[in-house]
Amino acid sequence: MVCSKYASANGICISYFLLAISCLFPLQSVAKTVNETEQQIELAMQQLLHSEMQQWQQQAGLKQLDFKLQIKVPSGAKRLPLCQSQLTFDSAGGLPIGNVQRKVSCSDQGWNLYVRASVDVTATIPVANRVLKRGAVISAADIEWRSVQLGMSDRDLVTQSQQIIGQQVLRKIRRYKAIKVVQLSSPQWVNIGDRVIIEASSNGFYANMQGEALEAGGEGQAIRVRNLSSGKVIVAYPLAPGRVATKF
Template identity: 85%
Template sequence: MVCFNFGSANGICISYFLLVISCLFPLPSVAKSVNETEVQIEQAMQELLSGELRQWQQQSAIKQLDFNVQIKVPSGVKRLARCQSQPTFNSANGLPIGNVQRKVSCSDQGWSLFVRAAVDVTARLPVANRVLKRGEVVTAADLEWRSVQLGMSDKDLLTQSQQIIGQQVLRKIRRYKAIKAVQLSAPQWVNIGDRVIIEARSNGFYANMPGEALEAGGEGQAIRVKNLSSGKVIVAYPLAPGRVATKF
């Protein structure tokens, strides 16, 4: 197209020329610029991690669980064809908390790659309202419920107060932090060197005698005890602080 006029007419001619060119050679649409494979992987991993967290919430009877998942797909995914079937992910141990990495594969297109995600999780859990030191036995007064931000190291958490009350502290428990199973154990009812009462029962027969614990133990644990009446060493099981029983 040729224009002989100048000024505003020239501007009109140029605009008309660009309009014609855009019709003959349309620009790529914004929708098409979005990589379908990237979107597919993001959606699949989002569903996977969300499902794992919801399953943990249900199994652990957690009333309130909030989380945010940010998927980080590598730039190389733009060169991959969209998976015609559902992408598959490798299995992983533990909860998807903090920095997570999973391998995703597509069998029909023959590709696989690693995808990362940043997962922020907050759960309402029973926590200690004071520092609990090694050897203390946890009481109901030591606990309260709070929303706790969880990290990568927060595994095997205790989510119910009945799992905690009455247990003995093995590792220091910090105030308002999630409590882990490895931090607690059944209380030690008998310590090495303790004087104990040995109880024996069988077919209506009952007897008790003094003894000395040669090992420490909690409820149901087998420990060696010396019968101070006979001098014999026997195996007994703690029943309560200062009391053990033999089994026939």
């Protein structure tokens, strides 16, 4: 009886154990699917951002570019089935620097969600070796190459020294900071009220005359100039400080 009772008790324990195991397997299967879906999204996002950074490095002509990614897959991904097709991302403008967000979609499962990432970028770029104030014309002596950590505000930056040297400072440039396009402009070779030499040439004919600038402008910009001999107002184009040319 004792043995029979012991056997019966063991039978109950074994039944409970089998029931627990049978319940556990589906949970493990779901957990595996969730884990795989999250990993699938994270890996696809990593590949996308890597591709975008490498493409920018080639386009910008950067010799040295380092970046670190931290992908943040939303909690809603836990409820999504594994995508059997290739994940697709909406295109986004600008460089993936700082906090970025991309919309990822799965066509065969019909789901989409937004994935965020933190992108830390360090690049070797030309920077000013001193503070450059508004109006200064930048020379080669003002520029040096340094490894700089970039932030979200540095997306519209200049990556080549030839794009900086000879330009005029439109907005103050800080020392050893990324130089942005909006901080630069073509130098103002002519200011309003300046006396200028007007050069005119056509079919071998050349002449020059005195003029007065009615507008300010830099290289290639069309400005109004008054011919002081005739009083006529013409359109001319700055060639250098104090010199403009007409086009026929």
